[in-house]
Structures are given as structure tokens and as C-alpha cells.
Amino acid sequence: MAKKQEKTPIIIDEQEYFFEDMTPEQQAIINHISDLTRKIQSSEFNLQQLAFGKQAFYNELKKALDPAPEVIETEEM
Numbered sequence: 001m002a003k004k005q006e007k008t009p010i011i012i013d014e015q016e017y018f019f020e021d022m023t024p025e026q027q028a029i030i031n032h033i034s035d036l037t038r039k040i041q042s043s044e045f046n047l048q049q050l051a052f053g054k055q056a057f058y059n060e061l062k063k064a065l066d067p068a069p070e071v072i073e074t075e076e077m
Contacts, residue, residue, distance in 0.1 A: 008019040010030060019027060 007021070010017045010019055019030060022030065
């Protein structure tokens with residue numbers, strides 16, 4: 001007995017469509033949209049890492065530029 005294949009629902013402007021019912025051109029457009037969405041999310045993740053790294057280096061620079069606290073030497077008695 002053949003297993004019933006589930007269709008992949010896609011919601012566009014609150015309208016439900018099924019990927020399998022779309023034309024090859026429409027399916028290609030959906031694939032481009034999905035790929036671009038993944039790339040945008042990856043770019044945003046990379047941007048967060050870069051911004052954090054930049055801030056970490058800035059903080060290190062500030063620490064390196066701060067004068068070291070003076071050490072008061074006491075004479076031994």
C-alpha cells in the first residue's frame with residue numbers, strides 16, 4: 001500500500017498554497033526566497049559576532065591606554 005504523500009503548505013499574505021502544486025518557476029522563486037532568508041539570518045548572526053568582537057577590542061584598547069595605578073612603596077623599618 002502506497003504511503004500518502006503530505007504536501008508542503010506555504011503561507012503568502014495569509015493565503016495557503018502547496019509547494020507541490022506550484023509551477024517549476026514558482027517553486028524556483030520559493031527556493032530563492034528561502035535561500036535568501038537563510039543568508040540574511042546568517043549575515044545578521046555574523047554582524048552580531050563582528051560587533052561584539054569590535055567592542056571587545058575597543059574595551060581592551062581602553063584598558064591598555066589607562067595609566068597603571070601608582071604603586072606606593074613603603075620603606076622598611
